[in-house]
Amino acid sequence: MALEVQTHQADNGVTVVAATGRLDVSGAPTLREAIGEVVNTDGTPRVIIDMGGISFVDSTGLGSVIAALKQIRNSQGELRLAAPNQQARVVLELTTLDRVFPYYATVEEALTGF
Amino acid sequence: MGTNHEPFEFHATFADLEEGLDVLHRSVDDLREATGRKFGDRPLMLFETALAEIGGNVLTHGYPPGTTRPIEYKLRYEGGSVVAWLSDSGPPAHEHLSNPMPAHSSEAGRGIAMARKLLDELGYERDGQVNRWRLVKRL
Numbered sequence: 001m002a003l004e005v006q007t008h009q010a011d012n013g014v015t016v017v018a019a020t021g022r023l024d025v026s027g028a029p030t031l032r033e034a035i036g037e038v039v040n041t042d043g044t045p046r047v048i049i050d051m052g053g054i055s056f057v058d059s060t061g062l063g064s065v066i067a068a069l070k071q072i073r074n075s076q077g078e079l080r081l082a083a084p085n086q087q088a089r090v091v092l093e094l095t096t097l098d099r100v101f102p103y104y105a106t107v108e109e110a111l112t113g114f
Numbered sequence: 115m116g117t118n119h120e121p122f123e124f125h126a127t128f129a130d131l132e133e134g135l136d137v138l139h140r141s142v143d144d145l146r147e148a149t150g151r152k153f154g155d156r157p158l159m160l161f162e163t164a165l166a167e168i169g170g171n172v173l174t175h176g177y178p179p180g181t182t183r184p185i186e187y188k189l190r191y192e193g194g195s196v197v198a199w200l201s202d203s204g205p206p207a208h209e210h211l212s213n214p215m216p217a218h219s220s221e222a223g224r225g226i227a228m229a230r231k232l233l234d235e236l237g238y239e240r241d242g243q244v245n246r247w248r249l250v251k252r253l
Contacts (some may be wrong), residue, residue, distance in 0.1 A: 025170040058166045063221035
């Protein structure tokens, strides 16, 4: 299933990038493009990637999240991940990237104090 | 409810990235259904993750321009273990087999390291101009 991405702004100005489908070698370019647009239009972006609709993550998909983190931090912004499923959490833990990405159970939790 | 230990086999050939990935995931869905495993079954989920890593590499590099031989894929479950075979016409992969997990800042290069951790066995051989991969996981 191809990755689809929808972006909206929460009340506190945080940009929520909601992805649906597989974040894999096929879907990763779609996320990269969406994050690129956010960074280009928001000077100091605060971004949540809502992973609630992502069914599967591979290492290339993970690479696109790392790229997003670099882009956002280069703009003095901040990135949080929300609602990764069990498979995505396993991939984050296996690669020890769970130490780099704070992830939250829900978008609402990620928005708190952001 | 216990799991079904009846043998299961799945065969496919493909050349397109999107189509190939769909087939790989569908084969695991079929295996899950045939063996009566629940969605989220951890050993099968770990196997699917490894399969997608090796399969993604094969689909990305294993069908170079001018190739007419499609990628071949077989999945078999028997005696409590699942085995996948993939063969492709890409360049030799020996030099990548023992790559360590890269630094956190790296955007690529994790696939084979992940597969090694997730599987009980990851086999590779170069057979003439063909790469042959074998993935084994005890479920």
